[in-house]
Amino acid sequence: MMLVALSVAVWLGAWALNVRLSHSGLVKSRMGRLVVPAIFGLTVLLVWEGMVRGLQVPGVILPPPSAIGARLASEVPTLWADFRQTFVKGALSGYVIGCGAAFVTAVAIDRSPFLQRGLLPVGNFVAALPIVGIAPILVMWFGFDWQSKAAVVVVMVFFPVLVNTVAGLKATEAMQRDLMATYSATYWQTLLKLRLPAALPFVFNGLKIATTLALIGAIVAEFFGSPIVGMGFRITAEVGRLGLDMVWAEIAVAALAGSAFYGLVALIERRVTFWHPSQRT
Amino acid sequence: MKSILPIGVVLAVIVALWYAAAVWLNAPWIEDQAQRAGEPAPTFSQLLPLTMNQDRPVLPSPHQVVSELVTSTFGMAVTSKKSLVYHGWITISATLLGFAMGTGLGILLAIGIIHNRAMDLSVMPWAIASQTIPILAIAPMIIVVMNSMGVQGLVPKAIISAFLSFFPVLVGMVKGLRSPDQMQLDQLATYNASDAQTLWKLRLPASMPYLFASLKVGIAASLVGAIVGELPTGAVAGLGARLLSGSYYGQTVQIWAALFAAALVAAGLVATVGAVERRTLRRMGMAR
Numbered sequence: 001m002m003l004v005a006l007s008v009a010v011w012l013g014a015w016a017l018n019v020r021l022s023h024s025g026l027v028k029s030r031m032g033r034l035v036v037p038a039i040f041g042l043t044v045l046l047v048w049e050g051m052v053r054g055l056q057v058p059g060v061i062l063p064p065p066s067a068i069g070a071r072l073a074s075e076v077p078t079l080w081a082d083f084r085q086t087f088v089k090g091a092l093s094g095y096v097i098g099c100g101a102a103f104v105t106a107v108a109i110d111r112s113p114f115l116q117r118g119l120l121p122v123g124n125f126v127a128a129l130p131i132v133g134i135a136p137i138l139v140m141w142f143g144f145d146w147q148s149k150a151a152v153v154v155v156m157v158f159f160p161v162l163v164n165t166v167a168g169l170k171a172t173e174a175m176q177r178d179l180m181a182t183y184s185a186t187y188w189q190t191l192l193k194l195r196l197p198a199a200l201p202f203v204f205n206g207l208k209i210a211t212t213l214a215l216i217g218a219i220v221a222e223f224f225g226s227p228i229v230g231m232g233f234r235i236t237a238e239v240g241r242l243g244l245d246m247v248w249a250e251i252a253v254a255a256l257a258g259s260a261f262y263g264l265v266a267l268i269e270r271r272v273t274f275w276h277p278s279q280r281t
Numbered sequence: 282m283k284s285i286l287p288i289g290v291v292l293a294v295i296v297a298l299w300y301a302a303a304v305w306l307n308a309p310w311i312e313d314q315a316q317r318a319g320e321p322a323p324t325f326s327q328l329l330p331l332t333m334n335q336d337r338p339v340l341p342s343p344h345q346v347v348s349e350l351v352t353s354t355f356g357m358a359v360t361s362k363k364s365l366v367y368h369g370w371i372t373i374s375a376t377l378l379g380f381a382m383g384t385g386l387g388i389l390l391a392i393g394i395i396h397n398r399a400m401d402l403s404v405m406p407w408a409i410a411s412q413t414i415p416i417l418a419i420a421p422m423i424i425v426v427m428n429s430m431g432v433q434g435l436v437p438k439a440i441i442s443a444f445l446s447f448f449p450v451l452v453g454m455v456k457g458l459r460s461p462d463q464m465q466l467d468q469l470a471t472y473n474a475s476d477a478q479t480l481w482k483l484r485l486p487a488s489m490p491y492l493f494a495s496l497k498v499g500i501a502a503s504l505v506g507a508i509v510g511e512l513p514t515g516a517v518a519g520l521g522a523r524l525l526s527g528s529y530y531g532q533t534v535q536i537w538a539a540l541f542a543a544a545l546v547a548a549g550l551v552a553t554v555g556a557v558e559r560r561t562l563r564r565m566g567m568a569r
Contacts, residue, residue: 015399018399018403019399022401022402036399036402037402037403037404037406040403060429061426061429061430062426114287114290116287117287118284118287118288118289118291122288128501128547128548129547129548130501130505130508130543130544132417132505132509133508133520133524133540133543133544136524136527136528137528137533137537139528140339140528212415215415216415216417219417220509223421223512224512225528235421239421239425239513242429244426247421247422248422250418251418251422254414258414259410259413259414263413
């Protein structure tokens with residue numbers, strides 16, 4: 001009971017602190033904008049720990065964060081192997097292939113209004129479908145190893161990137177294209193010097209959506225069959241053995257990998273499209 | 282109207298490519314069978330019909346999938362375990378329950394966030410960051426943990442759906458509730474409107490376009506959540522279970538039929554939200 005009371009006290013204290021902080025001048029600074037969510041995150045972890053220990057929730061239902069942290073620290077080699085199998089081999093290679101193919105396709109169909117009118121509605125439609133469902137088929141075709149996961153990722157990231165890139169290639173104004181025409185620029189010069197740079201914000205939007213999809217695709221595809229390594233495999237296997245602290249550790253790795261991947265793409269976007277109004281601060 | 286012909290051509294090309302791929306992928310099995318039986322390799326014209334109607338093809342031809350889809354939708358009693366209506370309904374009910382829970386929670390939290398600065402500063406960064414996390418990975422755990430607490434069936438799947446639809450709705454609604462500009466807010470302040478009145482008469486109506494945009498994302502995500510939520514229980518019922526049992530037993534036609542059923546359900550759900558959106562926005566004078 002002590003721990004429960006303590007965690008309630010921690011919660012109330014942190015809440016009051018955050019309310020005070022958010023009304024003070026500190027939040028105007030960059031520091032303050034980081035401190036408040038950080039306090040909130042820490043509070044969630046502390047209350048979680050206190051409640052689980054205080055109410056003696058069994059570890060097979062909800063392990064405390066400390067146990068998850070301990071698991072995370074002691075199982076680094078396994079987690080690293082899973083990470084390499086799922087993220088580096090499955091998600092990353094599929095992401096590169098899928099985004100590359102979508103980009104090339106977008107540039108190709110951009111030349112034909114007929115194809116655009118035909119493919120775009122289909123692409124938009126497919127982008128809303130539960131494409132993860134294709135995973136069992138691709139696992140059958142490409143086997144249990146990472147190739148099938150990469151294939152699922154390719155299919156999943158293809159349409160969002162395609163639709164966004166085509167939209168981006170339309171983003172130039174007639175005035176700008178006319179200017180290129182007065183320079184007597186060829187199609188390729190216009191494409192490289194005007195239309196692709198103008199399309200980049202849209203392309204990056206698609207690429208950012210695709211980062212999350214890539215990781216989801218790679219993990220879910222492993223639910224349908226995988227070698228005995230990989231994040232999706234580990235999650236299902238450890239859930240079966242009720243080793244929930246390992247499952248949470250794996251989820252923490254997935255969350256970290258997902259955010260880092262997204263952050264990396266966002267960082268590249270900042271560097272490449274520094275001229276765009278949304279990137280100027 | 283202008284785009285019907287191009288879409289038709291694209292779809293026709295896709296079907297044609299599919300048939301070609303079916304012949305190409307299914308032919309090795311036929312040739313293998315012929316070789317084992319000691320017969321000469323079949324000519325192409327003999328091969329063609331054989332690749333179209335195998336029991337367990339590598340890639341079923343489109344008409345096989347369609348006929349499986351039709352027989353398992355209309356040809357079975359609705360209560361039968363082979364009926365796609367039965368499985369589809371299980372998935373749809375979990376999707377809708379989860380969607381309702383996720384949307385409700387998302388809207389409530391968004392209202393809290395715009396009225397409370399501390400909540401905004403502490404929760405919003407996490408809500409945005411959570412979009413980059415593969416939340417679907419927690420699906421098996423939720424199913425098993427709820428199972429061990431004695432909750433089975435619809436609710437665990439709905440919780441996964443709710444998780445997935447919650448964040449898009451939250452982020453969209455915060456944007457939408459903030460969309461009235463300062464002039465409009467000042468106007469209500471001169472009327473001496475309370476926070477609740479501002480919410481009902483200005484912020485909520487103004488947020489509708491944002492709400493529907495995120496509802497469309499949310500319902501598609503809900504369906505994915507419900508389907509994935511059916512996987513770890515080991516192929517009991519639902520479209521996800523059809524996918525899984527099909528992959529266990531090599532029933533490719535069944536997988537494709539379930540996949541198409543899922544696609545139809547997704548299209549139907551998104552179209553329904555879209556229709557409600559159009560009606561609502563037209564009634565509110567916001568139609569574009």
